[in-house]
Amino acid sequence: xxxxxxxxxxxxxxxxxxxxxxxxxxxxxxxxxxxxxxxxxxxxxxxxxxxxxxxx
Numbered sequence: 001x002x003x004x005x006x007x008x009x010x011x012x013x014x015x016x017x018x019x020x021x022x023x024x025x026x027x028x029x030x031x032x033x034x035x036x037x038x039x040x041x042x043x044x045x046x047x048x049x050x051x052x053x054x055x056x
Contacts, residue, residue, distance in 0.1 A: 018048065030055055 001020065005013045021033040032055050034048030 020048075025055075 001018050003016045003018070005015065007013055017037045019035045019037070020031045021035075022029045023032050024030075031048070032052050034052070036048075
């Protein structure tokens with residue numbers, strides 16, 4: 001998944017690419033691991049980690 005971040009004026013600040021590992025659950029596919037490839041996206045990776053903990 002590629003995410004683009006913009007400021008209030010619409011100028012692109014940065015981008016981030018995350019790779020998700022998914023597993024089949026009772027309700028369909030669920031993301032359980034997210035690996036971010038850029039250090040600028042630490043906040044996004046933290047959210048993915050918290051979501052994985054919630055699935056465990």
